[in-house]
Amino acid sequence: MAAAYLTHHQKVLRLYKKSLRHIESWCIFRDKYRFYACLLRARFDENKHEKDMMKATMMLKAGEEEFWANQHPQPYLFPDSPGGTSYERYECYKVPEWCLDHWHPSEKAMYPDYFAKREQWKKLRMRTRPVINLNILE
Amino acid sequence: MTLIMHSSLLLIFFILVYPLLTTLNPNQQDSNMAGMTKTAVSSAFFVSLLPLMIFLNLKTEGIITNWQWMNTQAFDVNISFKFDHYSLIFVPIALYVTWSILEFALWYMHSDPNIDRFFKYLLTFLVAMIILVTANNMFQLFIGWEGVGIMSFLLIGWWHGRADANTAALQAVIYNRVGDIGLIMTMAWLAMNLNSWEIQQIFALSKNFDMTIPLMGLALAATGKSAQFGLHPWLPVAMEGPTPVSALLHSSTMVVAGIFLLIRLHPRMENNQLALTTCLCLGALTSLFTATCALTQNDIKKIVAFSTSSQLGLMMVTIGLNQPQLAFLHICTHAFFKAMLFLCSGSIIHSLNDEQDIRKMGGLFNIMPATSTYFTIGSLALTGTPFLAGFFSKDAIIEALNTSYLNAWALTLTLIATSFTAVYSFRLVYFVIMGTPRFLPLSPINENNPLVINTIKRLAWGSIIAGLIITQNFPPMKTPIMTMSITLKMAALMVTIAGLLVAMELANLTSKQVKITPMISTHHFSNMLGFYPMIIHRLIPKLKLTLGQSAATQLDKTWLETVGPKGLALTQMAMAKITNDITRGMIKTYLTIFLLTLILATIPVLL
Numbered sequence: 001m002a003a004a005y006l007t008h009h010q011k012v013l014r015l016y017k018k019s020l021r022h023i024e025s026w027c028i029f030r031d032k033y034r035f036y037a038c039l040l041r042a043r044f045d046e047n048k049h050e051k052d053m054m055k056a057t058m059m060l061k062a063g064e065e066e067f068w069a070n071q072h073p074q075p076y077l078f079p080d081s082p083g084g085t086s087y088e089r090y091e092c093y094k095v096p097e098w099c100l101d102h103w104h105p106s107e108k109a110m111y112p113d114y115f116a117k118r119e120q121w122k123k124l125r126m127r128t129r130p131v132i133n134l135n136i137l138e
Numbered sequence: 139m140t141l142i143m144h145s146s147l148l149l150i151f152f153i154l155v156y157p158l159l160t161t162l163n164p165n166q167q168d169s170n171m172a173g174m175t176k177t178a179v180s181s182a183f184f185v186s187l188l189p190l191m192i193f194l195n196l197k198t199e200g201i202i203t204n205w206q207w208m209n210t211q212a213f214d215v216n217i218s219f220k221f222d223h224y225s226l227i228f229v230p231i232a233l234y235v236t237w238s239i240l241e242f243a244l245w246y247m248h249s250d251p252n253i254d255r256f257f258k259y260l261l262t263f264l265v266a267m268i269i270l271v272t273a274n275n276m277f278q279l280f281i282g283w284e285g286v287g288i289m290s291f292l293l294i295g296w297w298h299g300r301a302d303a304n305t306a307a308l309q310a311v312i313y314n315r316v317g318d319i320g321l322i323m324t325m326a327w328l329a330m331n332l333n334s335w336e337i338q339q340i341f342a343l344s345k346n347f348d349m350t351i352p353l354m355g356l357a358l359a360a361t362g363k364s365a366q367f368g369l370h371p372w373l374p375v376a377m378e379g380p381t382p383v384s385a386l387l388h389s390s391t392m393v394v395a396g397i398f399l400l401i402r403l404h405p406r407m408e409n410n411q412l413a414l415t416t417c418l419c420l421g422a423l424t425s426l427f428t429a430t431c432a433l434t435q436n437d438i439k440k441i442v443a444f445s446t447s448s449q450l451g452l453m454m455v456t457i458g459l460n461q462p463q464l465a466f467l468h469i470c471t472h473a474f475f476k477a478m479l480f481l482c483s484g485s486i487i488h489s490l491n492d493e494q495d496i497r498k499m500g501g502l503f504n505i506m507p508a509t510s511t512y513f514t515i516g517s518l519a520l521t522g523t524p525f526l527a528g529f530f531s532k533d534a535i536i537e538a539l540n541t542s543y544l545n546a547w548a549l550t551l552t553l554i555a556t557s558f559t560a561v562y563s564f565r566l567v568y569f570v571i572m573g574t575p576r577f578l579p580l581s582p583i584n585e586n587n588p589l590v591i592n593t594i595k596r597l598a599w600g601s602i603i604a605g606l607i608i609t610q611n612f613p614p615m616k617t618p619i620m621t622m623s624i625t626l627k628m629a630a631l632m633v634t635i636a637g638l639l640v641a642m643e644l645a646n647l648t649s650k651q652v653k654i655t656p657m658i659s660t661h662h663f664s665n666m667l668g669f670y671p672m673i674i675h676r677l678i679p680k681l682k683l684t685l686g687q688s689a690a691t692q693l694d695k696t697w698l699e700t701v702g703p704k705g706l707a708l709t710q711m712a713m714a715k716i717t718n719d720i721t722r723g724m725i726k727t728y729l730t731i732f733l734l735t736l737i738l739a740t741i742p743v744l745l
Contacts, residue, residue: 023654024497025436025497026654026655027654028497028569028576028648029573029576029648029649030574030576032648032649032650032651035651036651036654070654070655070658073661073662073665073666074435074436074437074665076436076495076497076498077495079491079492079493079494080492085437085492085494085495086492087300087302088297088299088300088301088302089297089299089300089303090297090299091297091299091300092297092298092299092300093251093299094299
């Protein structure tokens with residue numbers, strides 16, 4: 001759901017996932033990682049039936065503080081994810097889509113299906129663009 | 139003989155500049171710029187072997203002064219090339235390494251639409267580097283110096299859509315600029331006091347001068363260009379550029395420009411103890427600091443970058459020991475194995491789909507046997523394994539360090555840095571090559587392209603025999619101390635083996651379930667690069683902005699505006715407002731006063 005606030009459930013899951021990723025950054029070998037990941041899962045599971053929200057929130061806060069203290073300074077990031085080594089690498093080769101309008105007809109004829117669909121898309125865009133009312137004085 | 143030598147050396151320049159001139163042609167259709175560049179560099183290499191052989195045979199060195207460029211009554215600036223021991227050996231090595239890297243780049247950057255521009259930039263860099271190395275006067279050296287700096291900026295920021303790459307390129311340029319302050323100061327001092335920028339005249343005229351100021355300027359220049367401690371953060375972030383760039387610029391050629399400058403002007407430094415001690419201590423500190431940072435990095439290119447920085451520190455230590463020839467030997471051998479390490483990393487990265495983190499590599503020994511063999515050879519050469527290339531230079535440096543009468547602190551730091559070299563090299567080999575795979579199963583791993591394998595094989599041959607060839611053919615100019623105790627003689631080897639054993643034990647511990655995190659404080663110090671970039675990149679701009687703000691508020695706003703005109707205007711307005719507000723809306727009072735005034739005015743008229 002897309003609201004302004006995170007639910008408790010979402011916060012707990014986010015803490016779990018980032019803890020797992022940081023354990024993966026620390027424990028390089030997979031068997032060692034699996035061992036500590038299972039320990040972490042057990043720690044989360046033993047408190048999952050907690051009904052008292054205040055206690056649950058306090059536990060979450062303690063968990064976040066423990067995460068902050070034990071995080072890895074250079075967590076493993078996938079190359080294409082933000083902060084990774086090849087993120088935004090090919091932005092300089094990306095051309096804006098209006099350049100397609102300037103192709104020569106012989107070049108456009110090489111991709112007939114795409115350009116036909118493109119005309120329909122452009123008509124749809126013209127029909128559904130937001131109308132800005134400039135008569136604000138009325 | 140001199141004619142053959144000089145003409146072949148000038149021929150090298152023309153061979154290298156020709157592909158650049160063809161790019162000026164406006165009708166560029168199907169020009170095989172990339173292949174042509176590689177052929178040009180390889181033919182330039184073979185041509186450059188001729189002067190090298192002549193030098194070996196006859197010990198001919200040459201100075202060509204071609205053109206009087208800007209000559210006034212009192213000052214001459216010429217274009218002159220110096221082909222002595224240093225440039226005659228360095229040019230073939232640089233051309234050999236560049237040839238291999240360009241051939242590798244044909245494979246690595248194959249899918250890049252702007253590959254021709256990439257090769258043009260690399261070639262421009264090579265020309266600038268050769269200008270720097272063969273310069274006989276400071277002005278020409280400065281042209282080459284700035285040229286390599288700018289090409290470094292353009293090449294690091296090759297993928298300019300990436301914000302990190304632009305930041306890294308800016309960092310490289312700004313840190314190099316700070317070093318350039320030192321070089322320009324030296325050039326100004328030389329112009330003012332010795333009235334010349336020619337190297338021979340500097341040596342001849344400066345016997346009676348106190349050369350501390352220019353030598354400190356040169357040390358600052360080397361600190362900037364060769365990433366010594368204080369101006370070092372640009373080198374690891376320069377790994378944002380493509381791997382051929384890292385291999386050529388930031389390991390073999392550009393970063394040694396600072397050390398080369400000090401080697402060229404070394405006869406002036408011999409007698410100045412302050413300059414020598416500065417170089418020694420700075421180099422030792424750099425070597426240890428960057429080796430410490432390399433211990434916990436996880437990006438394969440960053441580890442190799444820090445190892446480059448550590449070796450540059452070692453070269454600086456050698457300069458401080460008054461042994462420029464050993465520093466030069468280390469430059470030459472280091473070029474081979476460091477470029478090979480970078481090319482092997484590039485091959486691995488490309489095969490694993492741009493994965494650069496060693497935590498997600500492993501078990502490559504069976505899948506990429508050739509690359510992992512060459513990688514191991516490079517690492518062994520780096521640590522100074524006996525009789526590979528690195529041994530001849532590194533061991534000689536450590537022996538000279540042990541037997542000279544100087545700073546024990548610098549000695550300790552350098553020995554610890556040598557053992558750390560073994561530690562991070564083993565760590566790298568352990569995580570990348572040994573063990574079981576940790577990368578994704580469908581990775582396009584192949585090493586069946588001759589462009590890759592032949593180039594790395596060539597550099598591997600260089601890593602193995604270059605040390606032997608160079609030391610056998612060029613006797614040392616300064617007599618090395620031959621007699622020392624067994625401990626001192628074996629110190630480098632012992633320290634390296636100790637580091638290797640410690641690394642093996644730690645690697646063994648990593649795979650056991652002892653605990654998740656290592657000792658947090660030391661790990662964080664090493665991983666965050668000693669917090670140096672973090673502090674400096676925030677502190678210095680903050681200080682400047684605070685200075686700017688206090689200048690703007692205290693000086694401009696207060697003393698120039700408020701004390702004078704604006705303050706006056708403000709007080710006047712305040713008083714007027716108060717007066718106005720007090721007497722607002724009192725109509726009856728106004729009418730009464732009006733009538734009173736009227737009566738008072740008319741009474742004398744009536745009377």
